[in-house]
Amino acid sequence: MPKLLALAGGAALAGCQWLVWCYAPEEATLGLMQKIFYVHLPLAWWALISFFVVFLGSLAVLARRSEAADRLCAAAAEVGVLFSGLTLLTGMIWARRSWGVWWTWDPRLSTALVMWFIYAAYLLLRGLDMAPERRRTVCAVVGVAAFLDVPLVFVSARIWRSIHPAVFASRGGGLEPEMKLTAVACVAAMGLFWAALVWLRKRQLDLAARLEAADADED
């Protein structure tokens, strides 16, 4: 089933490539470079959704001591770090081309970076050698605290930047209908792919946990 989902996601992403390159018109001010947007935006959204899933899963771990929710958190956090990392890289390449710099204190950009740091630390914490019970609660606590931090990070990055003169105009506002359709299709396709990745990883972790338990029984 998850393999099927992965195939569907892959196919949908491939179909979206056609939409991106042939269907959507070229942006008037940003030019051809704007086409990164159709990868960049879905990656960013699904990264944020992954972190939201980690938050919900952490709450479930704390409230019901659910082991399955803990494994879901692990899978979602991994995929979230991957997606937000790719968001950052594509964003940097875009910024270099359109603005001439690799990095700028844009609130969204900085929020993405801080989130990447937070969840990379979360994954580090997961990899530590701890008693499983203890690791579950510790990670859940960090998972909850991390997600509550996200809006604060965003607001603070915004205030931080408003102190400096605005160097870069904000990105193009309204999208043409074809572009909007393409963007929505890309978000949906990326969603399929995201779900497949999380599902696959979760299933692996489930199997690993079962094997662990079986080994423990034998001993």
Place this chain on the structure above:
Amino acid sequence: MLRLSLAIARKDLVLTLVRGNGLVQALLLGLLLLFVFSLAQAPGEKVGPQAAAAMFWLASAFSQVLIFNRLYDVEEANGARLGLALLPAPVQGVWLGKLAAGLVLLLLAQAVFLPAALVFLGQDLVAHPFTGLAILALVDAGMCALGSLLGALAQGQSGRESLLGVVLFPLLTPLLLAGIGVGAQCLGAPAPDGPAAWLRLAAAFDAVFLGVGLVLFGFIYPGED
């Protein structure tokens, strides 16, 4: 619960300040950081107010990691941690007590760092004493609320100093930005918008993480052996 917190805070302060040398390490590390950063000035040049404020808060953040590791380390020996957890009082009292002790220690450290930053980095404190104190109090409270929660979490781990730092620093980002923003204004950086937005942000951070600490501390303390 408050009685327990007060007792714990007093015990920890006595253990750290009178019998131990916990604060000396934090102080030395912070001073060293400030000194090394003063090398960023070319001869005859002055570090800008914002850079100076950033260095001050960085020194504070590093010494905070040492402080909270030390505070939670006190109960590691002889299973004293279980004894604390078995007290007939809400376990959150421990969190609050450590928070208070950490706050006192952090303020003491900053009382050294502030003049050191002014001297090493050649800064002048320009007016705004009330704003400066307000942001100091708000930022320190938030740092200690989170430090007290995560300190318990890193307890008993190998390499916990760096672990605590890696988990804590990104979470503290909004607070550090607020501290640096207002600190720069206190050192004379031009500020068209004033400190109000930062003060509100720091207060919101405090509210969120005081709540988070109060609710979640019970889950991770005392852990297991």
Place this chain on the structure above:
Amino acid sequence: MDTLYWLLAANAVVWIGFGAYLAFLAGRERALALRLARWERSARG
């Protein structure tokens, strides 16, 4: 033309990232299959 290079680079980064994670997943899958096979052998024999 120059823009196209940048665009290609950005897309390449994305697919390299996905590919790396998929490779990691495949590696995990193989390790798990090995462990499962070993466990089944030991459970029977």
